[in-house]
Amino acid sequence: MQLPGSTLLLAILSIYLPGGRVQAQPILPLPLGSFYQEVKSFVQLPVEADPNTLRLFQSREAIVVVTSNGVFRHQNGAWSGKPFGSGWRTAALDKGSSVWLASGHFIQKEGVPQRIELPGTASKDTILCLLWEQEKWLLVGTTGGLLSYDGSWRPIPFASGKRVNDLTLDRNGDLWVATNDGLLHRMSESWVNLDEPLMAVGLNHRYHSLGSNPGKGELLFGGQFSLGAISESGDHWLISGADGLPYGPATSIHVSGNTLWLGTSQGTIKKEGDWRYYHGKRWLPSDRVNDILPLDERTVWIATDRGISQIREEAMTLDQKAALFEARIRLRHDRYGLVSPSKLGVPGDLSTNQTLPNDNDGLWSSIYLAAECYRYAVTKDPEARERAIRSYEALERLETVTGIPGYPARTFAAATDSVLPSRSPHPKKWHPSSDGKWQWMDDTSSDEIVGHLFAIPLFYELVAEGEWKERSRKLVHRVMTHVVEHDFQLIDLDGLPTRWGIWNPDSLNNSAGWWYERGLNSLQILSFLKSAFRVTGDQKFEKAYQLLVQKHHYAENARQVKMYGPFENSHSDDILAYLPYYNLGKYAKDDPLFPLYSQSLRRSWSVARLDAIPLWNIIASSVLQQDCGLQVALETLQQLPMDLISWTMTNSHRWDLPRDPVNGRGNVAQSVRPIPVAEGVISKWNSNTHQYDTGNGGVSEDDGAYFLLPYWMGRYHGFFN
Secondary structure, three states: OOOOHHHHHHHHHHOOOHHHOOOOOOOOOEOOOEEEEEEEEEEOOOOOOOOOEEEEEEEOOEEEEEEOOEEEEEEOOEEEEEEOOOOOOEEEEOOOOOEEEEOOOEEEEOOOOOOEEOOHHHOOOOEEEEEEEOOOEEEEEEOOEEEEEOOOEEEOHHHOOOOEEEEEEOOOOOEEEEEOOEEEEEEOOEEEEOOOOOOOHHHOOOEEEEEEEOOOOEEEEEEOOOEEEEEOOOOOEEEOHHHOOOOOOOOEEEEEOOEEEEEEOOEEEEEEOEEEEEOOOOOOOOOOEEEEEEEEOOEEEEEEOOEEEEEEEEEEEHHHHHHHHHHHHHHHOEEOOEEOOEEEOOOOOHHHEEEOOOOOHHHHHHHHHHHHHHHHHHHOOHHHHHHHHHHHHHHHHHHHOOOOOOOOOOOEEEOOOOOOOOOOOOOOOEEEOOOOOEEEEOOOOHHHHHHHHHHHHHHHHHOOOOHHHHHHHHHHHHHHHHHHHOOOEEEOOOOOEEEEEEOOHHHHHHOHHHOOOHHHHHHHHHHHHHHHHHHHOOHHHHHHHHHHHHOOOHHHHHHHOOOOOOOOOOHHHHHHHHHHHHHHHHHOOOOOOHHHHHHHHHHHHHHHHHHOOHHHHHHHHHHHOOOOOHHHHHHHHHHOOOOOEOOOEOOOOOOOOOEOOOOEHHHEOEEOOOOOOOOOOOOOOOOOOOEOOEOOOOOEEOOOHHHHHHHHHHHHOOOEO
């Protein structure tokens, strides 16, 4: 039941504090300082080296790289070495820094022509691992047991018949052997299979890798579904997915200081306080990790079957990160002042970039314009003002190019540009401009109006002077006059409403087809009208606002902006809600209905807060005047990867991200927790951050304005300093 306007207002005020206002809470600014940004680069192997990299060793001043066709050394930025044999499977380094290589059935010292074949008793076995012990003999683990070689072969009976996956020595010189039938330990020439008297039955007697942590006196092992440690102090531990372990089994274990590195068949894992998971081509040439070599405290090489990735932590500030994102936009995403997506002719190859029109160029360019407005307000940098003016002019052209006063196009292109039809399910057409210089796309969405009515008032207030102030005021006036005079609709070139440009009462209040958008679109139009009234001073916009809240109960509609729970949760609609929330927070604070809008935002943020999206946290904090996850916002901005190529990122196999029994929109599998930002989807904060598997194989690059807006907005509001 809908209440009359006055009754509704009293009901709203009764549930809030005296005066009908939400009590403001102090927000403590978060210090920015510097942080360590992870940056990936692929190591360029010599052209003659096979990319299948098996082992990495640090030897004197060189990095020794063993591939399936030889040994190569990297020193002072230069490579040495040449192919030696082929079909190698693993290797070990002896005390003299010579490399011993193993194929499936023989071993061979680097540079020595003689092969050392497995003995006849092991002729059907395959070599899996090597370890030099006391530089006297070479231990060789195979699919059928353990052998020792010191010029002649000697089998180790205790491991007979077992698959030996890995070998290591602890700090006391004791030998540990990971097998498919127990964890074997040799101490003072006495052997024991720890699975017989001690190890948990749940480990299934299967061990895939070993590592030694001398500093803590720990022997580390990679189990089938866990990672564990046997400690000299008795502080043993076992962790699994429930404890944050992303995946396993670990096929290699490496300790560097307080950092633990794990290699798996699907990526690399780092444990240094928090867990980090590197997978997909955002981080690795291939997910099959063969070896890991920490070079220093901040740099690691990761060997895969398709090459080597270097991941380096570089000291950086968010200002510096923002500057790099700005440069990216200028280089590959500026199209006539619009900020557009970049298509890559060759997946991942930025040199094959082509900037193309997008159905929602109007919205995404507005995001960038808003970011530049805040940047200018914070820094007074003339470049920020120039970029803001250029972006504003592009938004202005979206409206003037159509020839319909107040009706902006979705996007535009030069008349000579080759354009493709929209692949959206709702048909959109290209039309020539009246002067013949441009072409524009019709069926403008509510997305564009949300963007324009968010960013242009910011430009008007924070940047515009003189002519620009008058031009931006008139543009807002034309757009909202078009909407109001066409019964709160966008009317296209054919004289009909566009598919999504609908805010009129008959549709929102009476049509079942608009039930989902009722709250969202009601909020939008109220925000548009308040923004237009503030910028233009035209009373018709305030009268239209009063009509919608008093006669058609739009303020009450706005209580349920965010649809969720039993209803489908559309993450793509969040941006269409939070930008209007922000403007209502600025321009309707003295409105008696403002407590209701605050209540609506609280309700929406109670759902969206679980998505860990910085922009929503910052907008909610600004409007509600309380800390709504600002620390999460700051950390997410820091962790956002520098590589914004839309690589395919697969997370559905992970142990640390339990599956939500209810699928997401589009029936996609999703986690109960958001995927960490460096490990999941590249989006514009308009995607489901819980969705496991995302990306398009690296055929596009995002512009990164979705980083710039929350950063500069947070700076503007004093949340970060």
